[in-house]
Amino acid sequence: MIVNDISLKKIAAIFEFLSVFIIGILISVSACCADAKSTKDNYLNISDIRVTIAKRIVEDEHDISLRQMVFNLIDLKKGEKFSPALLDESIRMLQQSGKFKEINVDSKEEDGKFILFFHLTPYRWIKDIRIYGRYPVFERDVLAAMTIYPGNAFVQEVLEKQEAEIVKLYKNEGYIEPKVSVVADEDPADGNYIIKVKIDKGPFYSLKTIAFTGNKNFSATRLKWKMKIWREALFPASFGRFIEAGFKKDVDELTKFYRSKGFADVEIQPVIKKDAKNHTVSISLLINEGPCYRTLFSGNKAFWDSTLKKDLILLRDGNRNGLGLKRSIRKIEESYQSSGYLSAKIKAEEEPHPGKDDIRTIRIIIEENQKTIVDSIDIKGNVSYPESRIRKQMLTETGGIYGSGIFVPAIFEEDISSIRAFYISEGFMSPEVKQELEWNRDRSRVKIRITINEGVRTMVSSVKIAGSKVLSSDDALKLITLKEKQPFQKYMIGKDENALSRLISDKGYPYVKVKGEIEVATDRKQAEITYRITDGIYVSMGEVYSKGNLRTKDRVIKKEMEIRTGEPFSLEKTLLSQRNIRNLDIFKEVGFKTLGLKEEKDKINLMVDIEEQKPYFAELGFGYESSKEFYARTGIGDHNLLGLNKYGWVSGEISQTGYKSEIGISEPRFLDTYTSASMKIYAEQVEEFNENFGYKALGASLGLSPKAIKNFTPGLNFSLERRDQYRLDSSLPLGASISEEEYQKRSILVVTPSLTYNTRDSFIRPKKGVYSSLHVDVSKGLENSFDDFIKYRYDLRYYYTPVNRLTLAFLGRAGYIKAYGNKGQVPQDQLFFLGGTFDVRGFEENLLRFDSAGDAIGGRCAVSGSMEARIDLGANVEMTLFYDTGSVSKAFVDAGSDEFRSSAGLGLRYITPIGPIGILYGHKLDREKGESSGQIHFSVGYTF
Incomplete structure (x- = not known):
């Protein structure tokens, strides 16, 4: 008993201890929860928010704009209670902006005041990439191999990756062990970086020999000409550089060549032997031609x-x-x-x-046997629609005067599907369309039986709009396509949902939800439709920020926005804005990021991520053209002048027919409209071949061109010119104007409205489409009436490619001058002249009509036309067959003829990336006494 009492006392003591321990834990937990609740309910109000931009000695405008952006993006506001959740959201918004490398937040309590500190380290940007030693690889190819571009955030760790990618590029171009260094130099002026890429290409393998074995039917020379790698080795600029990827393509081309000639089993085994000491490659091609x-x-x-x-x-x-x-x-x-x-x-x-x-x-x-002809088409079960209506859904038809009656199973299956789709579109929810074919013995004739079980037609008995406070029921009902008393079409529900969503979203409610509910009656004859709409919260457009535009001003980007700060946020207008900015010629890439849309915030800020194009250009060219013989031209310009999306240039050209220099500027958004404006000042001297006069001119022009609408581009040009015409002979030639006044200095004002229509598939090498233009020059002489005239110029071109490698090109031109001045005369330098490279080939320049002294005669009317067959011979070579004709009439002197004169000829053109270079010979079809039989023409670019 004593033992039992002791045991019971011990058990009771242990139980008492455990009870006290558990109660203590519960009290502690309750107290902690109470403290936590008290803390949550008693966060201090934010008395101040301070933002510092790190790594800046002197604060500049960039820091100020960054600070303003931070205040706009964070959800925490001065005077409101602090919230950890809002702090997390604010940090996430700052990270999404892509502007900051580091984001640190701190807080401090002073005299009961709660202060937040945002310490931000912005990214430094890559402002330029300069490449040294890239030749013969194009700069754009080196940049394409890199994963960074100007406007990117600078990250030191990615530079090594750029080196590896460029090395890979040059190895693919045939270089053995290229060495590349990519270093970053900080610009002390703004803290951004210039990336310098230095390329030491080193030696490359050059092509030494190509040998063929097993080629019985084609000579080695012919096969070599089929290989691009061998053709390029003939040009000194390539140095015979061996590129393995190009060689593999050549082997494929040889295989295709053999197969096209009937050798379907051909096998070509390439063997490449590299001489590492001499850096040469010898190639053997073992050819098993097969039969x-x-x-x-x-x-x-x-x-x-x-x-x-x-x-x-x-x-x-x-x-x-x-x-x-x-x-x-x-x-x-x-x-x-x-x-x-x-x-x-x-x-x-x-x-x-x-x-x-x-x-x-x-x-x-x-x-072949006979074609299978449809004898008859028998349609049954069509209660709601006549047979003629059903047949309109079919391509299969019976034979007769208007139909071939050919039966094609695949087309007939599509016909059955079309009939079924027709019934569904008319409100029949479950139509059945069955087919039965009855063939004759040799399957040359077939009878078609189509049995239709229409089922029940369901009509829309009512349409209701519920839940929207933004859109009235009347406006919603006008928008949707599935209306009361119309056939019910289930697939249209989704379209109406999207239409309602778009309309409400554009009013500033992007989180709208629309659900179409259908209630079909028991007899399936009626359907009630209810569109339940949840508008969501109203959302406004916040600020527009950009990164990557180190040169372009922010206001240029904001000008292209279809939506402004404070307006209802619209996804559709946002997409239109992105398209507008992409259409600017100063950017390579444009990306939009909506800050806050995913989080369903009530204000959406927009971040525009941009990759700029290099704006500067310099060009120098020289060559030979029949129309001006030897020439040289140069020009420099900036496509993004001062970062304002303006194009400025200075150019000059000198040739054996004179010179021209000009300076100009172009504005694509003149007065904030979608009209481009171009203004230039120019000086020129022209002495055309075979003309007995020349002129000097100094002038200025302003051209306006609204945005093209459906391939139509209107234009309006104003020019003011001081012109000095002079004789090239000391005596007055027969072909000159009677009056001496035209050889005095003249001031001319010209207004030119124009309209252009263009559907060509290419500007450089068109193969299909139409180009048409009409220009009307309304000219006014400011000091005399010689330049009082209206000049009409019309140009029509048509391109058609009926088969591969053949393009037919047609050209028609017409010009007419109507004088309205007191003199009734038009100066020679304003008349039309024909003959030469760009109109009627086979004639010397401007000599389609000439006088007894051999001088060109111009007229107030000129008409010309050309036809060309352009045949692609491969290897970028094109053969041209052409026919030209033209007439110059209404001359002021009685010499030459108003009759049309014609020529025909042929030529070869070599197609380059910037257009063709050609040599053409034109033969006169109506040669006059003393004339040459024809003329050779050199041209750069197509004549039309």
């Missing part, structure tokens, strides 16, 4: 042989294990099937050539 396939067709009446040969896959992809021939037969079968020959049978037989293993004649035997 030459001669493909013959028999039994084909519906298709020409040339048409069927396009389906011979073995001549394009080879004939490994006979698969190429099998695929070719299948392709021919498909061609016959799609033309209605459903019973066509195609097989291939090889004709023997005893003793000639190098030739395989494959005869493809075609048993």
